[in-house]
Amino acid sequence: MRQDLLEHSKQADGEYARKLVDFAEGNGGNRLRLKIAYAHLVECMGNTHQHASARPGEQTWWASVFRDSRRKCDCFTFVDMGVGIFNSVELSLRLRIYSFTGFRHQILKRLLEGKIPSSTGKPYRGRGLPWIYRSCIDQKVKRLVIVTNNVFGDAERDDFRALEHDINGVILYWEVPHECS
Secondary structure: OOOEEEEEEOOOOHHHHHHHHHHHHOOOOOHHHHHHHHHHHHHHHHHHHHHOOOOOOOOOEEEEEEEEOOOOEEEEEEEEOOOOHHHOOOOOHHHHHHHOOOOHHHHHHHHHOOOOOOOOOOOOOOOHHHHHHHHHHOOOOEEEEEEEOOEEEEOOOOEEEEOOOOOOOEEEEEEEEOOOO
């Protein structure tokens, strides 16, 4: 039986997220536990569409799910090779300057914790990543890992650190336990 599925596109479309969730649920498990994964995938697609390049919709994203029967969880990965969080047009000038000081790992944690508001000033913007982070803190997902530019963050282990080398884009990884509801 196949254990993984990969989707990719430039569009932010719930149909792609549904295919991944349907695949994960294919083992007859509790579909409700995957509702959070669906929402996270759509959020990531939207972020890539809007922020991963100078013009919306230019950057391709890839998303996959792996059914890990040994560890009894579904492992979701989302990747885009855009500009990354710290090179996003959406970051305010203040944050860009601050990020060059070498404390990007602290900025990532503050962004995830919702302590840095959207540069648009609109209260309904900038909630996506904090919401994904909160789902890990609340144990709806496990092992949320984010790699972007030269920063690594593991929310479950509260491990945020600078990396020696810079990468383009964003990698997000999270697990949904089979017994989660």
